[in-house]
Amino acid sequence: MASQVTFIGAGNMASAIFGGMIDNGYPATAITATSPDAERLTALAAERGIHTTDDNAAAVAEADVVVLAVKPQIMREVCEGLRDAVQARRPLIVSVAAGLTAETLDTWLGGDLAVVRCMPNTPSLVGAGASGLYANARVSDAQRELATTLLEAVGIVEWVDDEALLEAVTAVSGSGPAYFFLVFEALEEAGVRLGLPAATARRLALQTGLGAATMAQRSEHDPAQLRRNVMSPGGTTERAIHSLEDGGLRELFADATEACAARAREMAAELGESTPNR
Incomplete structure (x- = not known):
């Protein structure tokens, strides 16, 4: 039963x-x-x-x-x-x-x-x-x-x-969808600046995100190796990745997730002390 x-x-x-x-x-x-x-x-x-x-x-x-x-x-x-x-x-x-x-x-x-x-x-x-x-x-x-x-x-x-690790879960996956939505927004805007129609840029960005996630889930390789597999020496992807790395992308994600986890801790303290609405 x-x-x-x-x-x-x-x-x-x-x-x-x-x-x-x-x-x-x-x-x-x-x-x-x-x-x-x-x-x-x-x-x-x-x-x-x-x-x-x-x-x-x-x-x-x-x-x-x-x-x-x-x-x-x-x-x-x-x-x-x-x-x-x-x-x-x-x-x-x-x-x-x-x-x-x-x-x-x-x-x-x-x-x-x-x-x-x-x-x-x-x-x-x-x-x-x-x-x-x-x-x-x-x-x-x-x-x-x-x-x-x-x-x-x-x-x-x-x-x-x-239990404290749930704050890290919040930072990575709980709030994570918004990070990817922001990436999709940015890619669409970048495509439009390069001359693509907005609808085309959006479809390409979304399908690329879906495809990359599907590949990463199914592959025996970690994301770092999959990234390297796309980066031909001296090619277009390598230059783009270097631009993102030089712009501090990893540090931005580290700062963003720490800010998210810190806010989760603050909310736990605030809600734990709350009284019911009357």
Whole structure:
């Protein structure tokens, strides 16, 4: 029998995860989603065949896994409303909210719970996500496998043993899609300056990014070697790469990811001290 999974929140990320689960064969009847938006719940029930409700506590009462998928700013209020139901059921807690530590979530939910923190990214919405996961000491091997199953429905999963490393995950993959979107923007603009129509430059840039990522995933070589394979001595690519290196590209990425990780630490401190909205 499939584990009963309840999603607290039915927004884009929650919908991507349970949608991927269903597409991969997970029974829709074992999934419940909650939301204050009645129209949203009606649509999800019709489209996906899942159970829906606006009663968070009732949805948790029979859950083996509770996925917290609400905004970090309202998480404390939501958790405190779930505390009694969670303590009675003691399900695995999986949080996809940024910036809230496992200890903070555990405290808000009454304590002594198995908690998995997940840092997904937006390509999860198209089944091409990259998620970093961390489990506290109360999470069993079976629960780790279950959390892996949930998140592999929308992409790849990497576990980290130190919760602080989720800040690095945020810097590399959580925020990473925006870095690549910026590269695509820059390549399109550069192509236009060189005379290409904007639509042509965009299609070429996007397909080149997709092709490069696909090659890197499938190749036995690391990205450095793949780069060298494209760089003929004295050729066009070599000159372009030297220009990027001389412009400090690596240092820019190092600075950007450190700034991202620092902000993640700040947010964790701010959110951990927050009080529920009244």
